[in-house]
Structure formats: structure tokens, C-alpha cells
Amino acid sequence: EDKVVQSPLSLVVHEGDTVTLNCSYEVTNFRSLLWYKQEKKAPTFLFMLTSSGIEKKSGRLSSILDKKELFSILNITATQTGDSAVYLCANSGGSNYKLTFGKGTLLTVNP
Amino acid sequence: DTAVSQTPKYLVTQMGNDKSIKCEQNLGHDTMYWYKQDSKKFLKIMFSYNNKELIINETVPNRFSPKSPDKAHLNLHINSLELGDSAVYFCASSQDLGGDYTFGSGTRLTVV
Numbered sequence: 001e002d003k004v005v006q007s008p009l010s011l012v013v014h015e016g017d018t019v020t021l022n023c024s025y026e027v028t029n030f031r032s033l034l035w036y037k038q039e040k041k042a043p044t045f046l047f048m049l050t051s052s053g054i055e056k057k058s059g060r061l062s063s064i065l066d067k068k069e070l071f072s073i074l075n076i077t078a079t080q081t082g083d084s085a086v087y088l089c090a091n092s093g094g095s096n097y098k099l100t101f102g103k104g105t106l107l108t109v110n111p
Numbered sequence: 112d113t114a115v116s117q118t119p120k121y122l123v124t125q126m127g128n129d130k131s132i133k134c135e136q137n138l139g140h141d142t143m144y145w146y147k148q149d150s151k152k153f154l155k156i157m158f159s160y161n162n163k164e165l166i167i168n169e170t171v172p173n174r175f176s177p178k179s180p181d182k183a184h185l186n187l188h189i190n191s192l193e194l195g196d197s198a199v200y201f202c203a204s205s206q207d208l209g210g211d212y213t214f215g216s217g218t219r220l221t222v223v
Contacts, residue, residue, distance in 0.1 A: 042214035097209025
């Protein structure tokens, strides 16, 4: 069965810190690895990674995929209180490419 | 203009009742999904439709029945509601199978 494991489950940091969120996965017929940010309501899309070793970047956020080790990380530099959210990792694969989500990492950024 | 809209946003109902949640997307996407998010924020897929055809039906009680009248709409009907059905239900859509999803804002269902 497809599986996504995120760590840590929760993290508390101070503004300005850099954080690394981890995601490991098991999936047959891998298609992509995705990161989402969820604040109060709907998850919002951050990145989709399909190729190993290529970093995707958006402002202070970046992510990279290692398809050999079945692993992805999400980095946030110079964290701000607005980064406080649950960060969800998901993989797409199997026969129907459904997204399987991890349990998320709750990030709290204190002023 | 909301891309994926769900109604209602909140639903409080008694055990045993039947209720429906509606979802519409105006993105022109081919695939729509229902996910359930429990109190620990774990998102689990329930159903997926591609061009009105059911393609994913996870182990969901048959009290839950999805209906897709056209590719822009995917509704969820729940019969004989139970306490354990209380959760946030998210509708989502994507252009391709496994592509990035656009989520609706969720329906918080509380069964009392």
C-alpha cells in the first residue's frame, strides 16, 4: 500500500530560523511528489516534484526530491509568523495516480 | 470567482439523518475528488471521478455515494449519518490524474 511519512509531526521555532521538513514515501509506479500548506481552511499547492535532484524554489521556500532514497525535504528560510501552518506531503502513483497524503508537520513560528 | 466551491461550509445534523454536500469547479478540470480530513488533520481519499466516470472508490462505507452529473460537479450524499462521520470533507479537482489539486474550502460536518 502507498505510504507517506512526514517528520517531525510538529515543530516550534522563532522568527528568522530556518526549518527543514522531511517526507519519505513508498509508492508503486511513482508519478510525482507534492507539497501543500494548510492554514485554517483548504490546503494550497506549493510544489510538485517529478525529477530527482532538481530543486524547486519559490521565495523563501524550496524543495528537493531524491527518488533513489524515496525522500523529499521542504526548506523554509528566514521563517515568519505567517509561515505557521500544517505542511502536507503527498505522492502520486499506483494504477490511478491518486494522491496519498502524509499526516503533516505542524509548524509554529513564534515572534 | 472561486475555483472549487463547496456547499455548505458547515453542517450540523443528528445521527441517522441523510445529507448531501455539493461541489463545483470552474477550472475546466477533468478529474474531481472527495477527501475526508479527521481531527488530526489526516487527509484520506474517498472517491475520484474522471470525466464523470468513477475511477477511485476507497474502502468507504456504502452509506457514502458520490454523484457526478457532469465533469464540473461532484456531489457527496451520506445516508444514516453516524458520529464517526464528523470530519471536514474536502472536494478537489485536477487537470490530470495525479496532477496538482485545487481544493475547495471544505465542509465541516458535525454529527450529534
